[in-house]
Amino acid sequence: MPKPKTYYNPINGEYTKILKCSADTQGEYSLLEVSLKPGGGNPMHYHTRFTEEFFAVKGFLGLGYEKETLHLEPGQSRLVPIGIEHRFFNDTNEDIIFRIILRKGQPGFENFIKGLFGLVNNGATTRRQTPKNPFYAVLLLRWGDTHLKNPFFYLLTPFTTLGYWLSIKLGMEKKLLDKYCR
Numbered sequence: 001m002p003k004p005k006t007y008y009n010p011i012n013g014e015y016t017k018i019l020k021c022s023a024d025t026q027g028e029y030s031l032l033e034v035s036l037k038p039g040g041g042n043p044m045h046y047h048t049r050f051t052e053e054f055f056a057v058k059g060f061l062g063l064g065y066e067k068e069t070l071h072l073e074p075g076q077s078r079l080v081p082i083g084i085e086h087r088f089f090n091d092t093n094e095d096i097i098f099r100i101i102l103r104k105g106q107p108g109f110e111n112f113i114k115g116l117f118g119l120v121n122n123g124a125t126t127r128r129q130t131p132k133n134p135f136y137a138v139l140l141l142r143w144g145d146t147h148l149k150n151p152f153f154y155l156l157t158p159f160t161t162l163g164y165w166l167s168i169k170l171g172m173e174k175k176l177l178d179k180y181c182r
Contacts, residue, residue: 004033007117011129013037013090016113022105030102030110033057034088041089049145050102050109052080054088059096062089072098085149111181112144118180135172138163 004017013036020031044064054063056072063070063078064087072078080086090096102109115136119125124132131137138160140146147153167173 007113009117009120009129011120011125011127012042013040014117016117018110018113019099021110022107025105027105028103030105030107032100032102032113033097034100035095035097036088036090037095038090038093042087043148044085044087045146045148046083046085047145048082048147050104050106051082052086053101053103054078054080055099055101057097057099059090059094060092061096061098062091063087064089106145108143108145111177112140112146114181115143115176116140133172135163135167135170136176139167139173139176 004019007016007018008014009016015035017033018030019033020029022028022030025031041062054061054072055077056074058074061072063072064085065078065080066085070078088098116125116129116131119131119136120129124136126132131140141160142164
């Protein structure tokens with residue numbers, strides 16, 4: 001088996017390896033390993049198609065889980081069911097390592113990581129990691145099944161489905177997949 005490729009996001013200090021992709025597990029799960037620099041993390045969000053289970057490997061993994069703030073020690077884990085708002089972060093002074101299992105396997109989320117990190121590295125996103133191309137933004141949100149709980153996102157939600165289908169029709173999905181995901 002080839003060595004997993006590492007994807008790097010310099011905005012949030014995240015290195016992600018896809019250890020087992022959905023295709024490797026016949027769609028049962030996707031397994032990712034994340035190394036996160038101090039101060040790194042992502043915004044509160046939720047998913048509607050899959051659960052995430054976080055496993056602390058090295059250092060203390062910070063998790064926002066609904067209205068709680070948790071810190072997992074190496075060997076501890078936390079399951080995040082579908083629809084539960086959450087985020088991960090590193091509020092320590094050391095790099096941390098953790099693993100995430102997505103059930104069922106998520107080829108779309110795997111492409112979300114590849115596409116977003118590729119766009120970030122090419123300077124094609126804002127400092128908040130939002131793609132400058134709105135078609136790429138709706139594609140990534142759809143691929144990653146990522147839903148943000150904020151008023152701006154709620155206002156845009158009716159337009160994301162239209163934007164997604166337009167991005168396919170205009171060849172934007174193929175372009176993004178060809179550039180970063182194949």
